[in-house]
Amino acid sequence: MTNKKKTSETYSALAEIYDDVMVEVDYETWTDYIDEIIYQYHPEAVAVLELACGTGTMALSLEELSAYDITATDGSVEMIRIAQRKAESVRSDVQFLTRNFLDLRLDQSFDVVFMVFDSLNYLHSEEDIIKLHEEVKQVLNPGGIFVYDFTTPRNSRIAIKFLNNESRRVNNLYRYYRKSSYNAKNREHTNRFKIEKLATESGNVVETFHEEHLQRIYTLPEIENIIKKTEFSILNAFDGFALEPAHEKSLRITMVLQ
Ligand SMILES: C[S@@+](CC[C@H](N)C(=O)[O-])C[C@H]1O[C@@H](n2cnc3c(N)ncnc32)[C@H](O)[C@@H]1O
Structure with missing residues (x-):
């Protein structure tokens, strides 16, 4: 597949x-x-x-x-x-x-x-x-x-320490990765998600989605x-x-x- x-x-x-x-x-x-x-x-x-x-x-x-x-x-x-x-x-x-x-x-x-x-x-x-x-x-x-x-801004400075490089498998059908970065100068907090949809039996990746969430702080x-x-x-x-x-x-x- x-x-x-x-x-x-x-x-x-x-x-x-x-x-x-x-x-x-x-x-x-x-x-x-x-x-x-x-x-x-x-x-x-x-x-x-x-x-x-x-x-x-x-x-x-x-x-x-x-x-x-x-x-x-x-x-x-x-x-x-x-x-x-x-x-x-x-x-x-x-x-x-x-x-x-x-x-x-x-x-x-x-x-x-x-x-x-x-x-x-x-x-x-x-x-x-x-x-x-x-x-x-x-x-x-x-x-x-x-x-x-x-x-x-203080929240973003602290949050990227634990949100960056988060990775988890959820409900057996998906795995996601999150990269979080904060540009203190522009006050831009970006969360990038890679979401993998997995095949039920094999667990192989069948579809990959990318989403970028930009927040101004x-x-x-x-x-x-x-x-x-x-x-x-x-x-x-x-x-x-x-x-x-x-x-x-x-x-x-x-x-x-x-
Ligand atoms: C961090 S989520 C919070 C969702 C929910 N309030 C919660 O507590 O789980 C931000 C939400 O804002 C929505 N959103 C962002 N921009 C929007 C807009 N211009 N109009 C309506 N909803 C928007 C997104 O679709 C998303 O569901």
Whole structure:
């Protein structure tokens, strides 16, 4: 059997193994964190929109709290397909839709819009970050909040030490390799994935996919300056998964905007 090689869109080939790659991420704790923020800043919230929801783990976990009506969107058709598959298997009511978060085209409005796990870092320019805020403004109810996180230069410097040269076989059908590099001058964090699909019986490689994920890494003052150019005001900027203020050593910062 020949080994077909392909360069794929980001989060296309990776979608099939995304949940295995992220197996160590504690989405339940993350869900509780988002729920706590909603409780503090908008306790009456019911209609919730998740952006860049990936394979839907957070949305499905949030639904288990039986407190919200949830819509979840992602730009990748393949990630949404997996999310819908998972939703069907647990008879979920979450509505999963494929949407670029720079072009939301939703006819519903929401009390809370949230987005987690570095998804903001997939925006590489100030213009695009402003555009994202404009899109969210269009779908937020009065008094609604917008919650998202981003990762910092310190996080990238530390993360490449353990993400670079990672290699793992997952669910018997795939093997993946990750190379991670950080250009501190341009603040560009690149993750390159090589994903091999394996034949069930022989374990031979039948197809190889390559994906390159480029993230731009921001500091808190940079994000604060960009937010000043939008119609949002900052209610808080939290350190990591805590309800404490972000500081110069924060690895991940969660913004709460209104
Ligand atoms: C690091 S993953 C996070 C996924 C999910 N939030 C999670 O916690 O597992 C980043 C996600 O952002 C999505 N994404 C990147 N750019 C996007 C865009 N312009 N519009 C919508 N989704 C986008 C990708 O498809 C991917 O699912």
